[in-house]
Amino acid sequence: MTRCLWFMVLFSISPLALANGIDLNVNNKAARITADFDLSNNLVVDASWFHHQDKGNVLGAGLHVTGAATGGREPLRAGLGGRLLAIDADIGSNDSGAALPIGGFVTYTFPEYNRFSVGGSAYYAPDVLSFGDVTTYWEYTAWAGYSVLRNGEVYVGVRGIKADFEVGPRLTMDTGLHVGLRLRF
Numbered sequence: 001m002t003r004c005l006w007f008m009v010l011f012s013i014s015p016l017a018l019a020n021g022i023d024l025n026v027n028n029k030a031a032r033i034t035a036d037f038d039l040s041n042n043l044v045v046d047a048s049w050f051h052h053q054d055k056g057n058v059l060g061a062g063l064h065v066t067g068a069a070t071g072g073r074e075p076l077r078a079g080l081g082g083r084l085l086a087i088d089a090d091i092g093s094n095d096s097g098a099a100l101p102i103g104g105f106v107t108y109t110f111p112e113y114n115r116f117s118v119g120g121s122a123y124y125a126p127d128v129l130s131f132g133d134v135t136t137y138w139e140y141t142a143w144a145g146y147s148v149l150r151n152g153e154v155y156v157g158v159r160g161i162k163a164d165f166e167v168g169p170r171l172t173m174d175t176g177l178h179v180g181l182r183l184r185f
Contacts (some may be wrong), residue, residue, distance in 0.1 A: 025180030097132025
């Protein structure tokens, strides 16, 4: 599983030069990097790697349909879809598997103060969409950001990533605050 994990990392990092956007966020123990690729006006593919120093890694690829969630000037954008995740936790011998969580995200940009935005996401994979030693997976994020440049944003957020395994306890892979940087090309 570890070799497969490193292959997926190299596979997901190498196309960063072709990405439409990169998001890097960190806290004291964890980091996540995500690259997204616009396939059309409303279809986005992403690749991500989450690493926690003590609790393991989650590699992912996602597919979302995106668009305006309101009429008019489109301050509210949303995306619905799913992710395919490889989970390699550091809790013992039965600590790896995959999940196919479904969910989405939303971003609101304040019309009068268009450099400020807020957003969040939520994804859930019940037992039927979890494989290997993983029985359930869920994650959420919420954030508030400021566009320093039109194509560069800094933000602060909160994240929770949890997984249940066949043998062993529920693992909270990450919870709490993080800071981040988003670049759009």
